Amino acid sequence: MGRHLNRAIAHFGTDTRGMLEGGHYALLHTRSMEFDDLRPYVPGDEIRDIDWRASVRTGETMVKQFVTEKHHKILLVCDAGRDMSALAPSGEVKRDVATLVMGAVGLISMRRTDQIGMVYGDSLGCANVRPRRGENHIEGMLDGYYAHSLGDVGTSDIVTQLDYVAHSHRRRLLIVVVSDEPDITDRLDDVVTRLTARHELVWVAVADMPAVGADAGEQDAYDVATGRFVPDGVTLGPAVAAAYRRAEARRAAELDEFFLTRGVPFVRINSSAEIRSRMVELTEAYSHAGR
Structure with a gap:
C-alpha cells in the first residue's frame, strides 16, 4: 500500500468488520x-x-x-483550508490527523469494495474526486488532499464544501465530513438540514490545541487563521485563562447539542492515537441513527 494507507493501518489496524454499517439510505x-x-x-x-x-x-x-x-457509496468531505495547518491537542498537525481519519474510512471502504469519492477545499472553492473503488484510487485521493492542504490555501470554510455537495450530489450517499470544529451559524444549519434530507451524514472534527494556558516562557500560541500570536496564560492572567476555558467548554457543548438535535453522529478527535476508538464510537452512533 501507499504511505498514507500504511500510516492509517499503523494507527487504525486492519480489522474493519462492522465499521460504519447500519444506516438507511446509502447501503446497497x-x-x-x-x-x-x-x-x-x-x-x-x-x-x-x-x-x-x-x-x-x-x-x-x-x-x-x-x-x-453490502456496499455503500461514500463521499469524504474534507476541510483543506488554513485551519488544518494548526495543531491538535496532541501536538500533531491537524491535516496529518485528518488524513489518517480519511485513510481509516478508506480501509473500511476497501473491505466492502465500496465506491468512495472526495470533495475537499477551503473558502475559495472545491476539488471533486469522482467515486471509484480500490487501493490506488484511495491513496491518490489522500495524496491529492494532503498536497493541496500544504499549498497557499484559503481560510477554512467547510460550509463551502457542503454546499457544493448539496447542489451537485443528488444520489443518496454516506457522507463522512472531516474538518475543524465548525462554528454554529445559520449557513451551517441550513446546509446540514438540506444534506440530511437526502443523504446520511456523519462528522469527525479534529480538535484544536488550547489557545491559552501555556506556562511562562513557553512559545505563544499561533492562530493560523489570523496570522497572530496569542499570549500565554501567565501573560493573560488566571482570570482571562479561566474565562477562556469556560467559553471553550460551552462552545464544545453547544456543538455537541447541535449535531445531536439534528441526528448527525459526531465525534471529536484529539490525536491519531484516538482514531480507532473514535471510529468505533462513530459507528455505534451511526448504527443507532439508522434504526
Missing part, C-alpha cells in the same frame, strides 16, 4: 455468486433460483440462497 444490497444455503420457496422468489434437483429430492420446491454483499 447486491447478490453475490457465492452459494449460502437452500430454503423452501415462498411467493416472490425468482424462478431462476429454484434448485430443481433438491426440489425433486425433498419433494418440496427449494430455492438457492446467495451471500448478500
